[in-house]
Amino acid sequence: MQAAVFNALSEPSRLQIVELLRTNPHPVGEIAETLAIRQPQASKHLKVLAESGIVRAEPRARQRIYHLLAEPFGEMARWIDSFEHVWEVRLDSLGDYLQTTHTEEGAS
Amino acid sequence: MQAAVFNALSEPSRLQIVELLRTNPHPVGEIAETLAIRQPQASKHLKVLAESGIVRAEPRARQRIYHLLAEPFGEMARWIDSFEHVWEVRLDSLGDYLQTTHTEEGAS
DNA sequence: CTCATATATTCCTGTCAAGGAATATATGAG
DNA sequence: CTCATATATTCCTTGACAGGAATATATGAG
CATH class of the missing domain: 1.10.10.10 (Winged helix-like DNA-binding domain superfamily/Winged helix DNA-binding domain)
Structure with missing residues (x-):
């Protein structure tokens, strides 16, 4: 890209x-x-x-x-698709993801 | 976007x-x-x-x-998808499209 | 505490890009 | 040709941004 x-x-x-x-x-x-x-x-x-x-x-x-x-849009579409595992998975579990971000750190 | x-x-x-x-x-x-x-x-x-x-x-x-x-990538993916009719159709007929671009104009 | 590691921030400088204004180019009408 | 319309280009100024160098902040080890 x-x-x-x-x-x-x-x-x-x-x-x-x-x-x-x-x-x-x-x-x-x-x-x-x-x-x-x-x-x-x-x-x-x-x-x-x-x-x-x-x-x-x-x-x-x-x-x-x-x-x-057409070409740049096709190129962008392919590029975005290469991140599919990033956004497709997290989009529906985003709230959970954000909540568990610092779970391992308790109050100091 | x-x-x-x-x-x-x-x-x-x-x-x-x-x-x-x-x-x-x-x-x-x-x-x-x-x-x-x-x-x-x-x-x-x-x-x-x-x-x-x-x-x-x-x-x-x-x-x-x-x-x-995740969010920006999902947003970009949706944005690109809204151009689907632009790139998906023309990608395979791009050569033909470029050739016929000036067909209506003959030698002056 | 001091020291070391990992990262962030500030200051400075040079480059690039956007907007305004004016002008140049292209094309059609007559 | 002249005139009008549509678009492109040039010049200028200003603001944003990237990189370098130095320094500040945060955290862990002792």
């Missing part, structure tokens, strides 16, 4: 962009308007997302329609 | 720490030695990971044994 993907998603506006593009592709202007940010900032964030392979632009007349690319 | 989790994972050393802790908990000294970084840097990175809820320390004599927490 490359840290660059996480880095791209670590910025709140960029994370919002990705979630906006989850359903449909969108042109830059719509993205900026939806996130209430200025157009140059949207273009900059989209550039970071594009450089990490998360999005790609499709030219359409004067607009550039951005959409998500 | 909170960007803080991605931010914590966006630093290469921290990503390595998480992958080191994937199998077993480790004390700080071992983490620093394995990653070939200095102990204070390891402590700092672990602090960031702890503040974003990814790891937790368990005191054990003079050592502090760090281990992964």
Whole structure:
């Protein structure tokens, strides 16, 4: 797993962009308007997302329609799955886990 | 999904720490030695990971044994799953998708 | 108590990234 | 060609963050 993907998603506006593009592709202007940010900032964030392979632009007349690319999400899904034994087991026994964390230490 | 989790994972050393802790908990000294970084840097990175809820320390004599927490991984897994329609469909038709991207545009 | 080990914190410095403002580029209309 | 729209890029400034060095804190041994 490359840290660059996480880095791209670590910025709140960029994370919002990705979630906006989850359903449909969108042109830059719509993205900026939806996130209430200025157009140059949207273009900059989209550039970071594009450089990490998360999005790609499709030219359409004067607009550039951005959409998500599959690969990073597949990579992330596989990476998360490699931690399955960490979260799947503990999610339902989390309360018990937290309670027994310091069980072996009595009052000093 | 909170960007803080991605931010914590966006630093290469921290990503390595998480992958080191994937199998077993480790004390700080071992983490620093394995990653070939200095102990204070390891402590700092672990602090960031702890503040974003990814790891937790368990005191054990003079050592502090760090281990992964379940919640962020479950959260990430659910988040990735919400993009299932993006990556699952396109992963096997990616080549075709890339080829047909500009099909509608002939030579000018 | 002193000493040693394990870890955390503070201070400093340099680098990088985000936002604002202005401008450049691209494309379509006429 | 000119003009308008859509997007990208450059410059600047400021704040965040990583690493190094030194030091503080915690805990166990004696």
